[in-house]
């Protein structure tokens with residue numbers, strides 16, 4: 541079994557939905573995971589924001605215009621009346637459901653139900669198209685098997701059992717279509733795997749079935765050595781280890797959802813990143829093969845908050861760091877970077893939900909300084925401690941950029957620096973020059 545995931549742009553228009561057929565029509569068994577059509581999830585977020593703000597007329601206008609977009613996709617996609625009727629019925633039902641929220645209370649649960657509509661629409665629309673052109677496919681409802689636990693982690697045991705049970709219902713079939721991103725939570729409610737989560741769906745399914753391969757089809761020819769949205773000259777990296785890919789995804793390489801590498805890594809299922817617009821391009825393959833001694837790529841993660849925690853009591857004391865970490869643990873706030881000196885420790889977080897409470901508790905035993913709008917610039921590769929020169933090459937490349945923190949030696953795969961977000965672009969360009977000569 542292979543798992544193939546197609547992102548928003550890959551299903552972003554009627555034409556793209558038609559082009560998908562060439563990539564999925566072979567007879568080998570496969571599960572195809574689809575995202576919502578590009579722009580849909582953003583539009584659903586905008587609708588939800590209007591509903592939160594009780595701007596119901598604005599929400600209605602946004603809903604109407606999104607519905608019109610879908611109606612025109614149907615017209616372009618289907619040529620048979622029977623598929624057209626099915627498509628119209630589908631779109632009508634989903635938009636009636638979205639519209640129903642303009643009449644009632646709006647909370648986070650309703651928002652999650654709205655956000656799920658994009659993937660439910662794209663998968664059914666593609667499924668009807670395959671039916672129209674005579675390709676047999678099964679629409680697998682992700683909400684019947686994809687589930688997160690109370691810590692928002694995928695419930696792998698539940699997923700494996702229920703996915704296998706769903707597949708068993710259709711023995712002899714080879715082509716399955718399912719929704720990325722959406723799932724149920726520990727209470728059985730509709731939920732999601734966070735933005736970009738369709739990648740995660742694909743790797744969770746791939747791991748649950750110990751698939752032969754997971755393919756992530758997107759709009760670029762693999763993982764590039766630097767952020768192509770910011771830096772002009774970048775190139776695809778043909779091979780990555782799971783560790784390198786996990787660091788790049790976590791530290792901002794948008795091509796992969798931040799935690800989607802982990803399930804594939806656990807079961808050693810190779811992940812291939814491929815380009816829908818250029819299917820012959822080699823792309824990137826992610827495996828457990830490690831290439832030693834190299835600088836592989838650079839990524840950047842925005843929205844970081846630096847917290848400097850200072851206390852004279854830290855000097856020669858033990859137990860201080862534990863007290864600090866316990867506070868972050870209590871508020872379920874992960875720390876990304878950490879640097880220490882004799883009297884101070886600086887940490888970074890990317891989630892300010894409980895920042896005020898964390899500061900208050902820290903202030904009971906130390907002074908606290910906060911810097912917002914920071915960016916972690918992360919250089920990923922394989923830097924064994926006995927090799928010379930990596931840190932100096934990185935720091936030399938960044939000699940004209942003010943650096944707030946440096947983290948080196950935490951793992952052999954990552955050297956990170958923290959800069960004010962206003963220096964991010966310069967930092968990425970300087971590293972491209974200094975490390976890759978571009």
Ligand code: ADP
Nearest residue numbers: 547548549758760762763764766767793794795
């Ligand atoms: P999809 O909708 O298919 O999931 P995404 O927009 O989530 O696609 O991810 C693909 C995009 O990720 C690319 O178009 C590119 O702009 C961006 N990106 C950011 N960093 C990288 C990188 N290091 N390599 C490749 N793409 C990257």
Ligand code: ASP
Nearest residue numbers: 575581721735736737738
């Ligand atoms: N549709 C969702 C999003 O836009 C999930 C995904 O595309 O991966 O975030």
Ligand code: MG
Nearest residue numbers: 547736794795
């Ligand atoms: Mg994505």
